[in-house]
Amino acid sequence: MKELESVVIRFSGDSGDGMQLTGTQFSNTSALMGNDISTFPDFPAEIRAPQGTIAGVSGFQVNIGATHINTPGDEPDVLVAMNPAALKANLAALSKNGTIIANVDAFNELNLKKAGYAANPIGTPELDGHNVIKAHITEQTLKALENSPLDNKEKGRCKNFYALGMTYFMFSRDLEPTIKWINEKFGKKPEVAQANITTLKAGWNYAETIEATVSTYSVAPAKIAPGKYRQINGNISTAWGFLQAAESAGLKLFLGSYPITPATDILHELSKFKNFGVKTFQAEDEIAGICSSIGAAFGGALAITTTSGPGLALKGEAIGLAMMYEVPLVIVDVQRGGPSTGLPTKTEQSDLLQALYGRNGECPIIVVAASRPNDCFHMAYEASRLALEHMTPVLLLTDGYIANGAEPWKIPDVAKEYGKIKTHLVDGKKPLEEPYLAYKRDEGLVRPWAVPGMPGYEHRIGGLEKAQNTGNVSYDPKNHEEMIHIREDKVAKVAENIPLQTLEGDDKGDLLVVSWGGTYGATHMAVNKAREQGKKVSLMHLRYLNPMPRNVPEILGNFKRILVPELNLGQLKSVLNARFQCNAVGYNKVQGLPFKISELVEVINRTLEV
Amino acid sequence: MTEVPQYKKKDFISDQEVRWCPGCGDYAILSSVQMAMTKLGKKKEDIVFVSGIGCSSRFPYYMDTFGMHTIHGRAPAIASGLKIHNPNLSVWVITGDGDGLSIGGNHLIHALRRNVDLNIILFNNEIYGLTKGQYSPTSQVGLVTKSTPYGSLDRPFMPLSLALGSGATFIARTIDTDPKHMSDVFLAAAAHKGVSFVEVLQNCVIFNDAVHDKQTNKATRDDTTVRLENGKPMIFGKEKNKGLRLNGFTPEVVTIGENGVEEKDLIIHNETDYNISSMLTRLGGGDLPVALGVLRNVSELSYEVQIETQNQAVTEKKGPGSMLKLLNSGETWEVK
Numbered sequence: 001m002k003e004l005e006s007v008v009i010r011f012s013g014d015s016g017d018g019m020q021l022t023g024t025q026f027s028n029t030s031a032l033m034g035n036d037i038s039t040f041p042d043f044p045a046e047i048r049a050p051q052g053t054i055a056g057v058s059g060f061q062v063n064i065g066a067t068h069i070n071t072p073g074d075e076p077d078v079l080v081a082m083n084p085a086a087l088k089a090n091l092a093a094l095s096k097n098g099t100i101i102a103n104v105d106a107f108n109e110l111n112l113k114k115a116g117y118a119a120n121p122i123g124t125p126e127l128d129g130h131n132v133i134k135a136h137i138t139e140q141t142l143k144a145l146e147n148s149p150l151d152n153k154e155k156g157r158c159k160n161f162y163a164l165g166m167t168y169f170m171f172s173r174d175l176e177p178t179i180k181w182i183n184e185k186f187g188k189k190p191e192v193a194q195a196n197i198t199t200l201k202a203g204w205n206y207a208e209t210i211e212a213t214v215s216t217y218s219v220a221p222a223k224i225a226p227g228k229y230r231q232i233n234g235n236i237s238t239a240w241g242f243l244q245a246a247e248s249a250g251l252k253l254f255l256g257s258y259p260i261t262p263a264t265d266i267l268h269e270l271s272k273f274k275n276f277g278v279k280t281f282q283a284e285d286e287i288a289g290i291c292s293s294i295g296a297a298f299g300g301a302l303a304i305t306t307t308s309g310p311g312l313a314l315k316g317e318a319i320g321l322a323m324m325y326e327v328p329l330v331i332v333d334v335q336r337g338g339p340s341t342g343l344p345t346k347t348e349q350s351d352l353l354q355a356l357y358g359r360n361g362e363c364p365i366i367v368v369a370a371s372r373p374n375d376c377f378h379m380a381y382e383a384s385r386l387a388l389e390h391m392t393p394v395l396l397l398t399d400g401y402i403a404n405g406a407e408p409w410k411i412p413d414v415a416k417e418y419g420k421i422k423t424h425l426v427d428g429k430k431p432l433e434e435p436y437l438a439y440k441r442d443e444g445l446v447r448p449w450a451v452p453g454m455p456g457y458e459h460r461i462g463g464l465e466k467a468q469n470t471g472n473v474s475y476d477p478k479n480h481e482e483m484i485h486i487r488e489d490k491v492a493k494v495a496e497n498i499p500l501q502t503l504e505g506d507d508k509g510d511l512l513v514v515s516w517g518g519t520y521g522a523t524h525m526a527v528n529k530a531r532e533q534g535k536k537v538s539l540m541h542l543r544y545l546n547p548m549p550r551n552v553p554e555i556l557g558n559f560k561r562i563l564v565p566e567l568n569l570g571q572l573k574s575v576l577n578a579r580f581q582c583n584a585v586g587y588n589k590v591q592g593l594p595f596k597i598s599e600l601v602e603v604i605n606r607t608l609e610v
Numbered sequence: 611m612t613e614v615p616q617y618k619k620k621d622f623i624s625d626q627e628v629r630w631c632p633g634c635g636d637y638a639i640l641s642s643v644q645m646a647m648t649k650l651g652k653k654k655e656d657i658v659f660v661s662g663i664g665c666s667s668r669f670p671y672y673m674d675t676f677g678m679h680t681i682h683g684r685a686p687a688i689a690s691g692l693k694i695h696n697p698n699l700s701v702w703v704i705t706g707d708g709d710g711l712s713i714g715g716n717h718l719i720h721a722l723r724r725n726v727d728l729n730i731i732l733f734n735n736e737i738y739g740l741t742k743g744q745y746s747p748t749s750q751v752g753l754v755t756k757s758t759p760y761g762s763l764d765r766p767f768m769p770l771s772l773a774l775g776s777g778a779t780f781i782a783r784t785i786d787t788d789p790k791h792m793s794d795v796f797l798a799a800a801a802h803k804g805v806s807f808v809e810v811l812q813n814c815v816i817f818n819d820a821v822h823d824k825q826t827n828k829a830t831r832d833d834t835t836v837r838l839e840n841g842k843p844m845i846f847g848k849e850k851n852k853g854l855r856l857n858g859f860t861p862e863v864v865t866i867g868e869n870g871v872e873e874k875d876l877i878i879h880n881e882t883d884y885n886i887s888s889m890l891t892r893l894g895g896g897d898l899p900v901a902l903g904v905l906r907n908v909s910e911l912s913y914e915v916q917i918e919t920q921n922q923a924v925t926e927k928k929g930p931g932s933m934l935k936l937l938n939s940g941e942t943w944e945v946k
Binding site for chain 2: 034231288461464
């Protein structure tokens with residue numbers, strides 16, 4: 001039996017083959033068995049892309065480990081290929097000597113042609129070096145289900161469980177959690193549940209039978225901090241973070257949103273929590289999504305809106321209005337490949353400049369970014385806290401990679417870690433001694449929050465330029481300039497209300513890697529590897545992008561070189577260079593794919609040699 | 611619950627100087643709304659006016675209530691969010707033919723479809739005023755404006771037909787020269803549970819003066835408008851002797867006492883009859899009078915009330931939400 005530190009498995013097949021389900025089951029079981037995990041679903045934009053083609057390939061990659069796992073892994077060690085297209089799409093990514101479990105039943109003339117193979121690659125030099133397990137997954141599934149009352153089409157659909165069963169044997173996974181899950185999921189259709197369980201076991205037994213020719217892998221439980229854990233993906237983590245923030249602030253949560261990939265799951269998730277008093281509103285478009293939230297914010301809600309890049313473009317004018325009103329509002333942008341419709345199901349970090357600057361006029365807002373799936377909870381809470389404490393819109397950036405990716409999460413002690421959020425709501429019951437001044441500011445330049453229903457606080461707000469204190473419309477040139485500066489300073493002052501920037505590695509050195517958002521897993525691992533090799537490299541991963549923590553300029557000054565790897569053409573790099581004149585260089589990739597650890601290690605070494 | 615104070619009109623006049631053009635129809639509408647507010651039965655602090663962009667949209671600044679001057683076309687969406695969050699508020703949307711039917715058309719039809727309990731007042735002057743005189747989605751074909759020097763080619767919307775087609779449960783029309791009628795219609799709109807849509811025929815003295823002259827001019831108005839009363843026959847005219855009769859499905863103007871026509875032959879207004887409401891929205895061409903008053907008024911559950919009900923039902927079934935329970939739900943494991 002092989003003992004491994006970590007292993008990367010990719011399940012790949014047609015988008016109708018149930019690969020996401022198979023991958024999720026494998027991940028859940030592994031997490032329950034004490035492994036650290038990180039997952040990466042990768043699916044086509046079309047719900048039913050043409051069967052058997054490269055365009056229709058749906059994949060789910062999971063990295064399981066006996067040590068800390070921070071990314072879904074660079075190269076799969078094991079590839080489950082349910083058809084020729086899945087093999088063709090993934091072969092290049094597979095590690096040298098990697099194992100391929102191929103469903104040879106699907107390698108027929110038609111499927112080979114659809115995948116663009118002139119001849120069957122199995123048994124040819126193309127797969128040399130790989131350990132190919134030729135499994136008759138379709139045929140064996142049907143045989144195992146000979147006595148099942150299901151029809152042949154339904155039986156065929158069980159084949160993903162056969163593949164899953166095989167991998168469970170190979171990695172000594174416990175069958176029980178999946179059997180339990182199948183029984184719950186298909187409780188109303190016992191014959192389907194039974195067929196799936198039979199197939200799962202058949203796959204296991206087959207793998208056991210052919211053990212002679214396969215090295216069985218074993219991955220020991222990971223050494224992670226003691227505590228109670230659960231698995232969570234980024235979108236659910238985001239949704240729950242807002243639930244927590246609403247509870248901490250004592251406010252009702254309102255979400256106005258329009259469905260868009262890959263952000264929609266936040267709407268799905270929050271629409272379940274009616275017993276938390278959450279109101280979700282599926283609006284007629286992106287603009288109505290944010291506008292309904294602005295209305296709710298004026299009414300005294302913790303108001304949020306969720307979207308992805310193209311939707312953020314549509315919301316720009318309304319973000320300006322919320323900034324001008326100075327109402328609390330959180331906008332979530334789950335970034336995807338752009339521009340325009342771009343690559344809806346793929347990941348990218350190319351909305352940073354849109355988040356910082358994508359509005360008319362001088363329109364500063366707070367921008368924060370989550371670093372990994374379980375950090376989305378924390379950053380959704382933080383975004384809400386800052387919006388409420390500073391009476392301003394806050395933009396939370398996540399991305400498709402961390403939104404869909406899952407990892408274990410040590411369940412936080414919310415009473416301790418996510419305490420009360422103090423809002424600027426006025427005491428509406430106290431009679432006013434003088435007229436209410438809606439734009440009278442405190443030392444943080446923050447205005448009070450009076451909402452409809454409070455007698456004596458009747459006031460009007462608008463998008464036109466306003467006079468200090470009263471908020472009355474003002475066209476006075478000097479006042480306009482003053483107000484522009486006040487709004488700018490107000491956001492700048494938020495730096496006093498966020499944690500100082502921390503570093504991974506030494507305070508000084510040859511190279512500072514600066515990253516932000518969902519690339520954290522890869523930059524963290526790459527910097528660690530370089531440090532293990534004795535390199536004087538540190539990592540500064542930014543979660544607060546506007547304003548940045550106060551000590552960022554000082555940190556930048558302590559390193560000879562600055563490298564900013566980003567999944568865009570250098571957006572943060574440009575901001576850092578413009579703001580701090582720090583001569584940062586970029587490493588940029590825009591393929592809709594996350595960074596590999598290995599490529600970053602290479603870039604770090606190359607940069608150090610310059 | 612404290613009682614609603616006895617308000618006077620001046621209680622609803624804000625300290626802001628009103629800046630519409632002298633002679634603008636908006637002044638009369640503002641005054642009628644302020645009058646209506648005194649009889650609303652709602653406390654001042656529970657009233658919110660929400661507007662978009664345009665001449666009409668300056669309205670909230672002049673009302674001494676809560677108010678939001680928003681962005682172009684988006685008032686129905688913003689008002690929907692506010693009303694859903696706090697169903698106790700009396701929420702009014704002030705919009706115009708450009709704001710509500712052009713840039714904001716999508717939000718308007720969806721607010722109507724959902725039946726959010728908003729009172730939407732659309733000032734229809736068939737022109738863009740604030741941008742200084744371009745044709746609007748309600749301008750008549752052929753209208754010469756700054757952007758249509760050779761006449762407009764666009765076919766106009768009929769706002770009430772659009773509202774009805776969008777599923778509005780209350781539609782009405784009134785006119786800026788009749789303060790009493792306006793006030794009554796606004797109060798009827800407020801009394802209606804669910805969305806209310808009121809078109810006000812409004813005059814723009816600068817860019818489209820006298821556009822509704824036929825319906826406002828003393829000499830012609832009695833013959834060009836019919837004032838609707840639920841359950842009553844549709845009679846109009848200076849002599850109160852004209853009426854509307856159905857010829858098949860088509861309305862026609864008849865004179866009582868001529869050709870054997872009697873009052874009982876006339877159409878009886880029924881605010882809940884979709885076909886009557888639909889016919890009324892299109893009146894106005896030829897010798898047919900423009901319908902004023904409440905064209906439709908039916909009772910359907912409001913959207914925001916249904917949301918509350920659903921939330922309560924789920925809470926009763928599942929118990930109040932708890933973060934602690936949620937975080938520990940599903941599959942968890944201990945690491946020692």
